[in-house]
Amino acid sequence: MHDKTLKLLEFDLIRTRVAESALSEEAARRLEGELPLTDPGGVEELKKLVAEFFDKLNSGDEEPRGSFPDIGFLIPKLEVEGMVLELDEAYALGVFIQAADAFQRWLRSSHGDRAQGESTGFGEGPTSLPVLVSELPDCSPLTREIFRVLNKDGSLRDLPEFRAIKGRIRNLTGELEAVVSRYTGTEETRRMLQSALPSQRDGRMVLAVKANFRGRIKGIVHEVSSTGQTLFVEPEEVVEKNNEILIETRRLDGEIRRVLREMTSHIAAQRGLLEELHEKIIHLETLRARARYSREIRGHFALDGDRARQGNEVLSPLPAAGLVLTQARHPLLGSKAVPVDIFMRGNTRTVIITGPNTGGKTVTLKIVGLFALMNQFGLALPVEEGTTLPVFDGIYADIGDEQSLSQSLSTFSAHMTNIAAIIGSATERSLVLLDELGSGTDPEEGSAIAMAILDYLIEKKVMTITTTHHGVLKNYGYTREGVENASVEFDGRTLSPTYRIIMGIPGESRAVEIAARNGLPEGIVSMARTYLDEERSDVSALIAGLKKKHQELDATAAASKAEIFRLREERRQADLKELRLRQKEIDLKAGGMGKFRLLLSESRKTLENLVRELKEGELTREKTVKVKEFLAGLERSVAAEDEALEREGQSLAEERRRLETGDVPEEGRPSEGKVSGGKVPAIIGPGTEVLAGEYHRRGTVLRADKKGAWIVEIGSLRMSIPEKDLIALAPSGENKKPLIAVPDLSPENQARFEINLLGMRLEEALEVLRRQIDAAALSGLREFSVVHGKGDGILQRGVHEFLKQQGLVADYYFSRPEMGGFGRTEVVLKG
Template sequence: MDPILHKLEFYKIIENLAQLCTSSLGKEKAQELRPSTKGWHIKDGLAETTEAKETLRLRPSVPLAGLQDIRSALKKAQIGGLLEPEELLRVSSTLRASRKMRTFLTTEEKEERPIPMLKALAEGLGNYRNIEEEINRCIIGEGEIADNASAELQRIRKTIKTFQTRVREKLEAIIRSPEKQKYLQEALVTVRGDRYVVPVRQEYRNQIPGLIHDQSASGATVFIEPMAVVELNNDLKRYHAAEKTEILRILQSLSVLVGQESEDIAVSTEILSRLDFIFAKARLSQKMDGGEPAINQRGQLTIRSGRHPLITGKVVPVSIELGKKFRTLVITGPNTGGKTVTLKTVGLLTLMAQAGLHVPAEPGTELAIFEQIFVDIGDEQSIEQSLSTFSSHMTNLVQILEKTDSSSLVLLDELGAGTDPTEGAALAQAILEYLHQKGAKTIATTHYSELKTFAYTSEEIENASVEFDIETLSPTYRLLIGRPGRSNAFEISGRLGLSHNIIDRARSLLTQDERNVANLIEHLEANQVEAQKEREEAMRLRQEAEELRRKLDQREKAWREKEDKILIKARDEAYRIVKEAKDESERIVKDLRLAMKRLPIKEELLKAEQERNKLRQMQDTITGQRLNKEERAHNGLKTVKIGQTVRVPRLNQKGSVLTLPNNQGDLQIQAGILKLTVNIKELEATEEEKEEKGRTSYAVMAGDKAREISRELDFRGTTVDEAMEQVAKYLDDAYLTGTSPVYLIHGKGTGALRSAIRSYLKNHHYIKSFRNGEQGEGGLGVTVVEMKS
């Protein structure tokens, strides 16, 4: 497909995408992007682009700036190599990007839409803050090791400064001495080969006892290390060597830290590079005002106001459809350039969608997945012209006809051109008939009038033309489907001043059939223009009606929610008042019972009991959960035993039986801290008891499965499609047997398999939750899944 990508200028889209990446790693991902033919892969690519674009809309500052290409440094650290300070700083920068990116994508704002795919990727990013902070503590600036990187280094550098001070003091005493100054070239202290020296005139070199380390280019000056500082310089050099040794030890320690986590850091780096690539796709969508198209595998495409993304300036959008009512579209009319633009737009938007990129088209655009795309648009890769010959056209067509099938999209520009018109038209018709019989989806441009009649009289083949404005003598580039093109030669000639006598004579030379076809086309154009206006008006009215219905539905929903909230609030308030009254009455009854030992107040006690019963009845009515007698008789328990757990539907409470029912069927249960008096007919068995009684062969089968199933499924090395099939069956068995948690072993790798599996788990109805494996469980190479019971 590589030549096709060049002909349709897909690589220019790739170049634009790569420029929008933050890192060199993201650019690599962009440059490797190619159209796919796998439906799940394409839909995932489009969905992640949509998620990233929505994230950019709300939070445009994506923290990817620190991402560096640290792959070589990680490999070096993994085999025990020593990382240079600059390499360690790049590692630290990448680790910081990993930490910030994880926080950025796993922390949602209230107004944000869900971003499950980006979150799944972010969950694979590691947090290596300890390594990051240790590197930044030890290395500062441009590869400089900090004094406090270690206590030993701090001690050594402090000693070095002490010796340097002592050396300078002795040398400055020499250069300030009036006796010695006359021997010096300059009164200053300098360094030669890590030794402190003074510049002495050549003729007085014997007057300053010491070691000569260098001389000037002219030979007039020698640099002498006075004997008074030789020992101090020796000590200083020894400590400098110790400093280098300690720095190497610190770098080795940091390299070991990185090496221990190099495999996981490599996975995080790979995920970051993918996120950089995904957000670049989102920025490209923003730049060209693109959107996510619908995708199908039925070979049907509908482009609504699609724009060629590489044409600058004012672009006339193209609306076109193929594969529904017709499989072959013949675009006829004069060679004005608009036809080739249409072909390239259809081809390029299809390639972009199959690569997971948004396309510059209006909502409602739907594109098909084609196994192969064939193009014959000439040798010159220019939208304005085609300089191909008949021979080159035919060579290309022969290859296309050999390979095409029902899953192919074929785009042919100026079919049959470059030879005798009669033979060219016949050849073009035969080629279109062959492609149509093969089931290919074909769009062909031609200027042969004979093909207009062919398209008009053939099933599932449709005419189209690029609109031409007679007033301005220029094409409008608007595609008109169902309307064959006209040459407009007579009209254009008349507008340009050609004599009417000549034009009339030319008309008379046309055959009657040709005049009939011209009149038919003119009649069709008039009817289609009217029908198009009516269709647009109907569509406008339909959109207005749908919008009105949507607003009414929203308003009705809001009113219902408001009504429900008011009712719930009122019921809760009423229930609270009655409950308080009931509690108060029970307190009074309790007080009265205590008082019975002293006073004969049976009447008052009876009255209080009656009042409490009335309050209970009021509570039952307000909650709306009291069962009528028939329901109780039908659903209520017949017998209970002390300690049995039962449910009271009207109160939506569970309780434990305290007493057996009396003659009226009343008994007491303990519900939390409350003791309630209820009738046996109001009670139901709890769900736990129902399930226990209803246990049948399902439990036997589950028990058999449980003896066979393992808690681990290892599918490393499989493709995503194979892994999906294995995981689906395994999760069914785990759910059936009640096995939880289970461990899905997918390995670390690039993270593609892990991301695909986790996207699948998010929507699985058996899954309660899932997480990364912890230390000892496999880390990022394992997903631990909690099953629903």
């Protein structure tokens, strides 16, 4: 990444703000020197770690705010033989290790326990926050060694080694004060002194003697005042006491030095561990600074634009070009930022943005480039969920007017110099941002150069976004494959831009309206409109018509989609209601048959007893025949009821099979669900995809087996299944989805007493909830729980809005606090 591009896109300001979020000056300096990564695996790893920190910050655990002292310069000094740490240096090491311990305890307190409803959106990899924390070395013995010598405020402790020496110093000081008091305690001697208080010179106690009394007090003169009126004399009686105090003070200094040397020796012996702790803590602190800034801007982490995924689940496989920014807000504009939507999907590799000045074209370019840099720096972005960004090996920008008088370069020349350097470096994994391409020279030649540049970038498959005012480039966007037009919207009523990006439609410059609004005389404006009417009215009308048609098509598509959804839902609800009624009827009949079988069993016992009695008494053939006829008639009645019940069950199974395979009458089938040839083929043979067994597991028929059965491969298993238990799906290449949504009866989609939606996107979560409601209604489960977490409330609100619209739901409410509170909802279905 070039420093010029980083400055143009204002990434250096973002990086400075991230550094300001660090609690360590060393971490801040490291962040200031780091560049966005270009390796996709490295970017994914970095974002995963920052996202885990992000979740930790939102977990509610109180974050330790203690700063880390700068100790990086001290660690190399420990290699020097005989080196002794000063008190402040040892204190800095102790404080760093203590802050690191508090940092580790916070990270270990609930690592992996993310806030309910939150998800990092990244899969588990070999490196994660818990792994990094577990690898931190234990340097607590060094802390104990340091604070054995130092107090918590950094002062020296009163160790036993020092107390005897300090005691002797105190005694000698007392004796010295007694000697000095003989000079300051009498009127005769006080009149010889300039001050009654003794002074210190070079660590020795002296008296301030008036010059005219110099011979009256015998001793050593240490200093004379500037006026010569005062002599600082050390009396002869004081000299010996001062010498003794000096000797003891030197002994104390030597003992302190010895203790510090031993402490330094212990620390130096663990220099490797200390260096490892320092390096890893500073790295973790850079991650925390990124997470703190990401939370400050209320950001979301972008998905991988090359292959959008969440964890190990692929959400939406994209071609190599996958760039989607949803409600992107420039982080440096604060509350003034206007959200921008821009996307490049499918084979689109180039977007040409046109429209009026001050409409937001340049800001859009900067947002795309800046967000790509922030994403590769491991930061969340101020966007809505669903944003995806590829990882670029280089981001190049030519934005703004540049002139170089020293090099005799005009604006056009400066642009061409920049662009020449860009196209020489860009690859198919690069992002190129070109502002006002082809400007600064003759419009016709500028347009030709612009199209040639775009041709070259398209051929190299470089992802490119450019802005322009040249009308020729608007047509170029329609005629070239992989190129899409876009425009910044302009409100014709207020004559002001809305800063909204409209994909697929070129924009008008609106220069005349803007000039009129900014005070250009009306006569000039009228003449300009006349020229426009003569030369470009058709193009303007075409663009305006396209915009109107685009809006009408959007509205029509939205209404059509809503109507199709409503009709499908009504049909599905009707089919489900019929199935439930028939199932209930069968259940009732089965209960009646159970009673009938019980009666048969009891009757059989009664009759057997009767036969036994007859044998014991007078037995006749007539009585025996009557007993057998009674039993046979009873068995025939039960068999008939069993047969009727079995026919009803088979009818229900056929109905369910018909719904699942889409074998519905042509007039009742949604047009988008039709399969060529009418009904879905039901012939089973080798290679046929089927739904097998009671739970309708998807499998493939391999070969025929004996007695009307087939060998079916289901996952890694192969088993023999009767043909009556197989449902043939549509052949490969045709529509395999059921035309009408019916409940999946596989075990993973059967009704459960509780479903967990944590970690799911809203669309995925609502689909799981819909299947749960259908399965619960069919199985007779009237109440179940939904775990959606709290988090930002997206899942919570989405689930409640969905439940509000379901006809089968009688009531729903939050669980009791001890059962999950606002993170869990109880659902009651209608009886």
